Amino acid sequence: MESEFSVGEILPNERDLAARFGVARATLRQALEQLELEGRLQRRRGVGTTVAPPRVGVAVGTEQHAWPGSADDVWQPADCTLAVPPATVAQALESGRDDAVHTVRRSRVTHGQPVAAELLYVPRESVPGLTAIDAPSGPARARAVLRELQHLELEGQESAVELGSARAGEAKELDRLPGAPVLVVTTRYIAEGRAAALSVATYRADTCRLTFGDTGGVVVHQDPERRAS
């Protein structure tokens, strides 16, 4: 199918394709799903199926450690609340199970397309200078928390990547349907010998290639395609 259609852009609809290949539509859809998982196709309900452009490389790890909210940060703060985090987050932060932490929501946009949604958990101990009157909520408060974070000296950070599926909220933010495959990047920021913040970022798996640059500057464009079996 790829060789037959890659020249064009728009594919025939699923019913026609199924008929052309002599299979049931469910079977045809299974093949399309795999191709979409590999980033070769894009499908939009009510619109159609198109050949996807190469995945965009998004940098998620730099050789220089930097707090979220630094000058060159690509994330856009959206909101901030004070809430008790999920148990797993509390554990990673080594905070009490019922301690409320600042929860910053941010989003990341590339080429006009949303690529990631993030939840950043910041224990209150990490931002002692934050005054209640700064801002009650909203983007202003998110920026205030990030600003206070810069005062700590960052000692290190560690990240993990795993496969997940988009929750309803994330799905809407990423312009996908719930259950869509996502790459979840969890990053622990270390300062003063403890976890000073925890970021859980959800990237669209269909359009993103996460890069962990390590050579300092040399950017390489590389097709995600792999050897045929």
Place this chain on the structure above:
Amino acid sequence: MESEFSVGEILPNERDLAARFGVARATLRQALEQLELEGRLQRRRGVGTTVAPPRVGVAVGTEQHAWPGSADDVWQPADCTLAVPPATVAQALESGRDDAVHTVRRSRVTHGQPVAAELLYVPRESVPGLTAIDAPSGPARARAVLRELQHLELEGQESAVELGSARAGEAKELDRLPGAPVLVVTTRYIAEGRAAALSVATYRADTCRLTFGDTGGVVVHQDPERRAS
């Protein structure tokens, strides 16, 4: 379903589950597929469905650069051939389109389970000391290539992670069915100002959490579970 069955280990079969929830088996399977994608379930044909253990964290990036095949390397060389690589690999290596390169196959095993399969492409210029009589093929030759690689001074490395699906060969090596979701880690090793080697490693997405440690030593066990929407 999770809260109902997480205590036990083995789930009822799909036909029974579908009947219990009053849905068709295809619908039930769709739900199981998503849970498997998230690493919560493991399904094996002919056996059954079980609640999955937490994902294992596998380190794929270290703060110290190191060549493949270093003393502490966790990969096991399996084979080595001299072949013309796929076009995309040749491009990343900045080698001619028709230049044959050493192609080392390696596998990675953790806790007795295969977690990744790798193809390591090494241009002949990167291992000038390799003599033809060293070993014609097989693991011995793979080790010879890796040994010669150590002679170069590694200047940096850059990695990218993206979602893919297992080819037939990879699937067998990873003990999965073709099409299973995998995390593809592409790493370029830089020496003497050029790409001296390219690694394409395929990790099982269902069982692996890829860690990019950056703090040097502190290992943290962390549940992959995320906030409920």
Place this chain on the structure above:
DNA sequence: CAGTGGTCTAGACCACACG
């Protein structure tokens, strides 16, 4: 061999985009 998950079919209806 029986039981499991994996694949496939033929059809119906739903949710959404766009003219």
Place this chain on the structure above:
DNA sequence: GTGTGGTCTAGACCACTGA
């Protein structure tokens, strides 16, 4: 309203595991 992809059904058969 029409056409698209997304969901669901009820049933059949296949491939594999393990007793």
